[in-house]
Amino acid sequence: MTLTVVVTGGKGGTGKSTIVTNVAVALLTMGQRVLLVDSDVDNPNDHIFLDVNPKKITPIRIFTPGVDLERCARCGKCNTVCPEGAIVVKENKAPIVYEEACCGCKSCLYTCPYNAIYNRGRDLGYVRSTARGNLRIMVGELKPTEAKSSLAVNRLIRIVKDYMGDYDFVIIDTSPGVHSAVIQALRVADVVIAVSEPTPLGIVTMKMTIDLLNAMKLKWIAFINKSTISFNYREEMVKLCKLHGAQAIFELPYDEAIFKTNMDYKLLVESDNPLKTVLLNLAEYLVRMKSDGEHNT
Ligand code: SF4
Ligand code: SF4
Structure with a gap:
């Protein structure tokens, strides 16, 4: 023990x-x-x-999102679920990720309907x-x-x-x-x-x-x-x-x-x-x- x-x-x-x-x-x-x-x-x-x-x-090392812009439909759902305001989608534009604010919760990954989010990862x-x-x-x-x-x-x-x-x-x-x-x-x-x-x-x-x-x-x-x-x-x-x-x-x-x-x-x-x-x-x-x-x- x-x-x-x-x-x-x-x-x-x-x-x-x-x-x-x-x-x-x-x-x-x-x-x-x-x-x-x-x-x-x-x-x-x-x-x-x-x-x-x-x-x-x-x-x-923690999860940090990257966005595949070919797949991304600019729907903004990742923005809505992010608890830290770390992924922002404005007026149907491509998402912007603020890495230092991201807590690695993966909510955006699981929510994206187009599988546009992948793990870039970062060393904390x-x-x-x-x-x-x-x-x-x-x-x-x-x-x-x-x-x-x-x-x-x-x-x-x-x-x-x-x-x-x-x-x-x-x-x-x-x-x-x-x-x-x-x-x-x-x-x-x-x-x-x-x-x-x-x-x-x-x-x-x-x-x-x-x-x-x-x-x-x-x-x-x-x-x-x-x-x-x-x-x-x-x-x-x-x-x-x-x-x-x-x-x-x-x-x-x-x-x-x-x-x-x-x-x-x-x-x-x-x-x-x-x-x-x-x-x-x-x-x-x-x-x-x-x-x-x-x-x-
Ligand atoms: S949820 Fe997926 S498709 Fe929608 S804006 Fe975010 S990354 Fe793009
Ligand atoms: S992993 Fe969590 S905190 Fe980081 S961008 Fe996605 S939803 Fe926001």
Whole structure:
């Protein structure tokens, strides 16, 4: 059985990448087979934390219509069904396709009565893959000219699904925020780690994340990063998480040495810093959760 752990957070800069990379490596040291997936397709950076350069490239290819003008009767039906306004037919003229707006739904293909539409296809982005020791890493990346992050994550997850069964743990890092690209990753979660920090904005965005997770009926663990920066907001965060159903709460105190470790392209769990026990404990918690799940099936 594979346990899919999605790590998310309502705002950027909360330390999600630190947690993802350290937990992945901690699980590996516990004898688990681990696949790390960076689904922050607009700004993937887990590979930088791990100091690796993913090179092997698989394109994220989607359907994009081309029009056979010999067959096209200029009836405009493709224009009518397109949910994105990506194919436009004006005054019996030939259809114009706005590729960057097309979501690849194929409605135009199935609707055209004259079989005038074919698949030109386009690459929305790439999946780059590499390894750090036994840790397999897959990084989703949107092409700079594309805007459909949510669709790219959807297709990234489809590609990743082919490999998931080979691993004990799949750890997926999402982009920050509460939006459709995050939801695409959450859809495959067995458990979610919701990361935040004890600040006013951290509390507001954590509440948004919690509302989404509970609406999706997902099991979730809270991770309060830099937990010592404010006593009062930390108290408020703990109360919020307990009230709304956190399965567990982990806290990593603020420590400048952690930033120095990151700046040196090193991982906390591989350092001498005693705070690494927080992340090792989180990894152990996930191993127990996986083992309990196996015993209950
Ligand atoms: S539905 Fe087909 S025939 Fe009609 S305008 Fe579109 S491409 Fe042309
Ligand atoms: S594939 Fe869907 S979004 Fe793209 S042009 Fe056709 S109908 Fe519009």
